[in-house]
Amino acid sequence: MTSCLAGLAAAVALLATPAMAAPFEDSGLDAIAKDFVRLTLEAGEREPGYVDAYYGPQDLADAAKAAPREIPALRQEADRLAAALAAMDAKTLTPDEARRRAFLQGQVKAAQTRLAMMAGEKFDFQTEAQGLFGVRPPLKPLSAYDPILAKIDKLAPGKGELGPRVDAFNARYVIPADRLKPVMEAAIAECKARTQAHIALPKNERFDLSFVTKKPWGGYNWYKGDAHSLIEVNTDLPIPISRAVNLGCHEGYPGHHVLNALLEEHLTKGKGWIEFSVYPLYSPQSLIAEGSANYGVTLAFPGPEKLAFERRVLYPLAGLDPATAAAYDAVATATADLASAQNTIAAAYLSGKMDKETAIANLSKYGLSSRAKAEKSLSFIEGYRSYVINYNLGQDMVRAHVERAGPSQDARWKRMEAVISQPTTPADLAK
Ligand SMILES: [Zn+2]
Numbered sequence: 094m095t096s097c098l099a100g101l102a103a104a105v106a107l108l109a110t111p112a113m114a115a116p117f118e119d120s121g122l123d124a125i126a127k128d129f130v131r132l133t134l135e136a137g138e139r140e141p142g143y144v145d146a147y148y149g150p151q152d153l154a155d156a157a158k159a160a161p162r163e164i165p166a167l168r169q170e171a172d173r174l175a176a177a178l179a180a181m182d183a184k185t186l187t188p189d190e191a192r193r194r195a196f197l198q199g200q201v202k203a204a205q206t207r208l209a210m211m212a213g214e215k216f217d218f219q220t221e222a223q224g225l226f227g228v229r230p231p232l233k234p235l236s237a238y239d240p241i242l243a244k245i246d247k248l249a250p251g252k253g254e255l256g257p258r259v260d261a262f263n264a265r266y267v268i269p270a271d272r273l274k275p276v277m278e279a280a281i282a283e284c285k286a287r288t289q290a291h292i293a294l295p296k297n298e299r300f301d302l303s304f305v306t307k308k309p310w311g312g313y314n315w316y317k318g319d320a321h322s323l324i325e326v327n328t329d330l331p332i333p334i335s336r337a338v339n340l341g342c343h344e345g346y347p348g349h350h351v352l353n354a355l356l357e358e359h360l361t362k363g364k365g366w367i368e369f370s371v372y373p374l375y376s377p378q379s380l381i382a383e384g385s386a387n388y389g390v391t392l393a394f395p396g397p398e399k400l401a402f403e404r405r406v407l408y409p410l411a412g413l414d415p416a417t418a419a420a421y422d423a424v425a426t427a428t429a430d431l432a433s434a435q436n437t438i439a440a441a442y443l444s445g446k447m448d449k450e451t452a453i454a455n456l457s458k459y460g461l462s463s464r465a466k467a468e469k470s471l472s473f474i475e476g477y478r479s480y481v482i483n484y485n486l487g488q489d490m491v492r493a494h495v496e497r498a499g500p501s502q503d504a505r506w507k508r509m510e511a512v513i514s515q516p517t518t519p520a521d522l523a524k
Pocket of ligand 1: 343349382383386
């Protein structure tokens with residue numbers, strides 16, 4: 094409500110003030126996009142982590158650093174941009190421009206929401222997610238996940254409480270520290286080969302891989318521009334063998350590295366759309382990025398192909414027994430169905446309805462993880478809040494959209510390429 098009223102006031106001001114109307118006269122979207130980049134960079138000076146990646150003009154970054162506006166002024170600017178976008182006459186826009194505008198509207202709405210949070214406004218979990226990521230996540234009661242636990246109970250060997258039992262089982266499939274590098278490199282190479290068979294990658298695309306510690310996340314892709322990424326893998330906790338392909342696809346191919354490289358090639362360079370040179374972390378762009386990165390695993394390794402590759406290549410490289418790979422894969426696959434329980438726990442914890450100990454216990458129970466891993470999940474939730482929906486709901490939405498292309502792998506890859514190389518919004522995924 095607040096932002097609607099402020100937006101209306103800004104629209105009136107925009108129409109009434111010739112000095113402000115002028116920049117939008119010729120190419121409305123280009124001017125708005127440039128102001129959006131300025132806004133994002135300056136907000137990034139007010140909140141560490143706000144800007145996930147930027148590879149646009151250096152002078153804009155320098156100017157933002159030198160004189161970032163205060164949060165109230167940034168909120169006014171976000172309202173002004175939202176009003177300017179809303180005031181555009183849809184009939185005058187080409188289909189390409191209409192998609193560009195819709196994408197910018199979602200990004201600006203996210204800026205309005207995040208800046209309001211930075212100013213101390215509080216939203217409930219679903220409203221926050223809707224504002225930041227463009228979709229209202231359904232929240233299932235935790236009991237809805239109990240049948241999945243019952244299924245895993247039958248798959249996991251041994252007797253006794255399920256969490257510690259699955260944890261002990263998974264511990265047998267940890268990649269030994271001294272084998273981590275070759276296993277990860279082999280996994281990423283396979284993810285890349287499978288992606289390249291369907292998507293033409295920019296010629297100079299490349300990534301660096303490094304192992305880090307003391308982070309709240311498991312892996313991170315830092316996009317540097319010019320088709321270059323730094324992929325970091327956090328080794329605070331043991332990494333089980335199934336994570337190698339997951340990380341390789343998610344952070345690399347066809348995940349974050351490819352999405353960023355394609356957006357840069359097609360939109361930033363190809364069309365001169367400057368808004369794609371900046372990636373605000375709390376924006377619908379993240380729902381698309383995390384959702385496509387997670388679904389990319391299934392797309393690149395359909396059906397039994399992930400297990401087959403792991404058994405043939407990764408198990409021997411890691412010094413693990415390939416004969417037991419199927420049993421582990423069955424548990425890991427079933428566990429993935431529990432992912433959205435995290436939304437329910439995060440919503441309850443962040444609103445104060447669930448205390449910290451209960452949240453850790455529930456994350457452990459419904460994540461079938463050790464206490465250490467549950468604590469890591471909670472620290473992620475504390476830091477990134479409703480961002481957690483992007484992984485599970487984002488994946489479900491990208492999966493549904495891509496698989497509506499039909500059973501053909503070629504058709505699915507074609508749809509996936511469109512998702513990660515065009516200005517895709519959460520609403521586009523419903524089509
Ligand atoms: Zn990610």
